[in-house]
Amino acid sequence: MADQIKLRQVDEYRWEIPQEGKMRTRGLIFASKEMLPKIREDKSLEQVANVATLPGIEGPSMAMPDIHWGYGFPIGGVAAFNLEEGVVSPGGVGYDINCGVRLLRTNLERADIESRMETLVDTLFGNIPSGVGSRRKELKLTVPTLKQVLRYGAEWAVKNGYGSADDLAHIEAGGRIEGADPEMVSQFAMDRGKDQLGTLGSGNHFTEVGYVAEIFDEALAAALGLFKGQVTVIVHTGSRGLGHQVCDDFIKVMLKASAKYGIWLPDRQLCSAPIQSPEGRQYLGAMAAAANFAFANRQMITHWVRESFEQVFKMGPRQLGLELIYDVAHNIAKIEKHLINGKEKTVCVHRKGATRAFPPGHPETPQAYKETGQPVLIPGDMGRYSYVLVGTQKALEExxxxxxxxxxxxxxxxxxxxxxxxxxxxxxxxxxxIIVRGAGKRTVDEEISEAYKDVSDVVEVTHGAGISRKVAKLKPLGVIKG
Amino acid sequence: MKRDLDSKPEHQKYRTLSHTADLGLRIWGATLEDLYANAGEALTATITDRRGLRLKESKEITVEAPDREALLVAWLNHLLYLYDIDGFLGREFKVRELSPERLTATARGDIFDPDRHVGKTAVKAATYHQLEITRTKDGWQATVILDL
Structure with missing residues (x-):
């Protein structure tokens, strides 16, 4: 039970679960003292401890301040596994593979659009299929085309007229995860994906038009192309049914693999396979393919966001300046190089409800942000605000x-x-x-502002702990919900 | 998740359990066949108002899994697959053949139409987290958590 999990305070923002029992490492939670009672209400701390039992884990089993109860891994969980003994777990990525967020800037200011918000939101709602079971009737992909999407991700979208090559330079991994293997994606998953490319879906997914309400760091904001009062757009969605099916297919594979490789599981949802095993490699190939579908999905939605602005404001692309600032994945496993005890090691980093936050100068930080660090996009709830942060050296190290x-x-x-x-x-x-359009009253009601924690508390912890740095706060003007 | 304190009211087929980010289902059935059929109904009721569905389409479904708990997840996820590919939502389910590893059923229902049907909650998947099927004094009980 959650109340039996021991927690030792390390400093103002860090709490440790001591290594005990079958745990191979300690747990490390980033949180403020005020957050703890709520965190202790559910079983998320137990889940951090469970992840710590998996073979080949490097460093602590971690959770970010937005930790909450998931299934298997906690939401907000981060765990890295070495390639020698380590495992990869579909439950450490989640059903919505490469669920993520992208942020667009504009040349517009709040006053330029406020009187047209109703029309803009209606136009976006008309152009971007949203809601339970949303699909695109005019864009049913054939199997060969879908395989191209799975292999090339956002590159496929750009090549087919959805956005520009410049967009690709502003997406995590260039909008295409290497090693994607469409042959590992089942026919069931392909069936589910074929008419869902370019759809928002439901639940907490949204497209939001907002403005820069506050700037915390003028130099960083300017380097990201942000200014106070500027209109911005956020897109939050993932790999839709295709990704859900890939996860479900591979959980079945991994349940068998866990038994085959003798991996002890405290929770079946943690089922996994050695990264180097056939099952592990097959999952990584399928996961990368689903991640690429998600990158293409957000890229296409971006195209329709641009079209919607052009329709409503009768302006050209140059005038609107709807450029991509960045696109981050927050449900993913990535093969990355990290310094561990002074030695460079290749590890598989699982981020389940956590965002990559690479520092200035890192080889994977895109060229445009070599000086600032990689932009990190933290959406809040539809009634309050969202944050733009950048990655730090401290995050890379810790x-x-x-x-x-x-x-x-x-x-x-x-x-x-x-x-x-x-x-x-x-x-x-x-x-x-704030103008809101939702496919159903119920989704809008489920997503009311007070149902969410105040995202600023979460961001303050990461800023205070030094694992990211605050750049700007955005407030919503119009939201389309699924 | 809160444990349900009250025992199941008579004739109730399922109820929802509160879970912060997701949703739990507690399902009952006099027989295992009923349990799986009722789970299908509970899933449909999460996605839409079942009363709005007509019995105009019929699907024959077979799923396989290593054990009866995993079979419940496989069954529910197959129903989600049918919903994703052409909008089919079952209103009535009849489990015709059942073993711990294999289920064959007929689902009768409707194609979801946003103009006629209420879209409630989108479900990504049924999960194995805290998955359980147990015997009760008057039948069977299952717990499954849905990822929303």
């Missing part, structure tokens, strides 16, 4: 270059529905100057 990914829920969906009962959430938000 968390395998990782930080938080969002606010994290505070209320269950059921509680949120209760809290929203008898209220008109869309009207309430409109009074605050």
């Amino acid at each position: 968390t395998f270059g990782s930080t938080c990914h969002g606010a994290g829920r505070e209320m269950s969906r059921h509680m949120a529905l209760k809290a929203a009962k008898g209220r008109d959430i869309i009207k309430e938000l409109a009074k605050q100057g």
Whole structure:
């Protein structure tokens, strides 16, 4: 039970779960003292300890301040495994492979668009299929085309007229994870993906038009192309049904593999296989393919965001300046090189509800951000604000270059529905100057602002702990929800 | 997740359990066949209002898994697959053949139409986390957590 998990305070922002029992390493939680009672309410700390039992884990089993109860791994979990004995676990990535966030800048200021927000949000809602079971009727992919998407990711989208080559330089891994193997993606997964490319989906996924409300670091903001009052767009979605199916397919494979390789599991959802085993390699190939589908998905949605702005404001692309600042994955396993006890080692870093946060000068930090560090995008809830951060050297040294990914829920969906009962959430938000369109009232109600933790508390911990640095705060003006 | 304190009301087929980010289902059945059928209904009820679905389409489904718990996950995820590929949602389920490793069922229901049906909650997958099927004094009980 969660209350039996021992926690020792390391400093203001760090808490340690001592190595005990079958744990191969300690647990390390980034959180403030105020966050702990809530964290202790569920079993997420037990999940951090469970991950620490997996073979080949390097460094501690970590959790970011937006930690909450997942299945298998906690949400907000970060764990790295060496290639010699280490494992890869589909449960350490999650069902929504490469769920992620991208941020676009514009040349527009808040005052330029406020009077047209209703039209803009309606246009976005019309152009981007959203909601339960959303699909694109006009864009059904054939199997060979879908395989191209899986292999080339956002590159495929750009090559087919969705966006520009410049976009690719502003996406994690260039919008294409190497080693993607479409042959490892089942026919079931392909069936689910064929008409879902370019769709938002449902739940916490959204496209949001907002503005820069506050700047914390002028120099960094300027280097990222951000200024106060500027209109921005955030897209948050992932690999849709294709990714969910890849995860489910490989959990079945890994349940067998765990037994075959003698991996002891405290929770079946942690099932895994050695990274170097056929099962491990097959999963990584399929996961990369699903991740590429997600990069292509966000790239195509970006194209329709640009079209929507052009339609509503009757401006050309140059005038609008809807350029991609960055696109990050927050559900993924990546093969990366890290310094461990002074030695460079190749590891498989699982980030489940955690964002890569590489520092200035890192080889994988894109050229445009060599001086600033890699941009990190932290969406909040639809009524409050989101954050732009950058990665730091401290993150690279301590968390395998990782930080938080969002606010994290505070209320269950059921509680949120209760809290929203008898209220008109869309009207309430409109009074605050936020236009919301959702495919269903229920999704909007489930996603009410107070159902989420205050994302600023989460961000303060990562900033205070030095694993990322605050650049700017964005506030929403219009949101489309699935 | 809160443990349910009250025992199951008579004739209830399922109820939801609160879980911060996701959703748990507690399902009951007099027989294992009923348990799987009721799980199908519970899944459909999570996605839409079942009452709006007509019985106009029929699907024959066979799934396999290493044990009866994994079979429940495989069954629910196959129903999600059918929903994703052409919008099919079952309203009534009849499990025709069942072993711990294999289930054959008929699902009757409708194609989801956003103009006619209420979209409730999108479900990504049924998970193995805290998955359980147990015998009760009057039948079977299952717990499964859905990733939303």
